[in-house]
Each structure stands twice: as structure tokens, then as C-alpha cells.
Amino acid sequence: xxxxxxxxxxxxxxxxxxxxxxxxxxxxxxxxxxxxxxxxxxxxxxxxxxxxxxxxxxxxxxxxxxxxxxxxxxxxxxxxxxxxxxxxx
Numbered sequence: 831x832x833x834x835x836x837x838x839x840x841x842x843x844x845x846x847x848x849x850x851x852x853x854x855x856x857x858x859x860x861x862x863x864x865x866x867x868x869x870x871x872x873x874x875x876x877x878x879x880x881x882x883x884x885x886x887x888x889x890x891x892x893x894x895x896x897x898x899x900x901x902x903x904x905x906x907x908x909x910x911x912x913x914x915x916x917x918x919x
Contacts (some may be wrong), residue, residue, distance in 0.1 A: 843890070852885075864888070
């Protein structure tokens with residue numbers, strides 16, 4: 831799947847986020863994804879594309895779980911990750 835455009839809407843971003851299984855990548859569930867999130871946040875510039883995609887997956891899953899899909903904060907954070915993914919791809 832192609833990396834979404836910088837101004838993509840939440841639906842497009844969510845579809846892209848779900849095209850990569852963060853659970854499979856970390857070999858676990860939400861706890862393991864949270865640990866990866868903490869690691870990536872400390873050194874985002876050195877994160878791999880797969881780490882960034884797993885974090886994007888986490889944003890989508892958390893937003894869905896909390897029933898706040900597409901709010902401004904999640905959209906801004908997701909777009910930032912997408913730009914990093916684009917830069918590193």
C-alpha cells in the first residue's frame with residue numbers, strides 16, 4: 831500500500847495503519863506496543879520504518895478502542911509519523 835499524502839484524512843490513514851500488524855511486529859499485544867512506543871519516542875529520528883509503522887498502528891488501535899477516531903490530536907500525530915515513514919522509505 832502506498833504511503834498516504836501528508837494531508838490525508840483519518841480514514842485513509844487508518845487504512846494504511848492497519849496494513850501493517852503492529853502486534854505481529856512486536857510479537858505481543860498492547861503492552862509490547864506501548865513499550866515500543868516509549869522507545870521510539872525517546873529516539874524518533876533513529877527509529878526504523880517498521881517501528882514507525884507499528885507506532886502508527888498503535889495510534890489507530892488506541893483511537894478505535896477509545897472511540898475517538900480521527901480527533902485532531904491523533905490525526906496530527908499520525909501525519910507526523912507518516913512524514914517520517916516517507917522520509918525513511
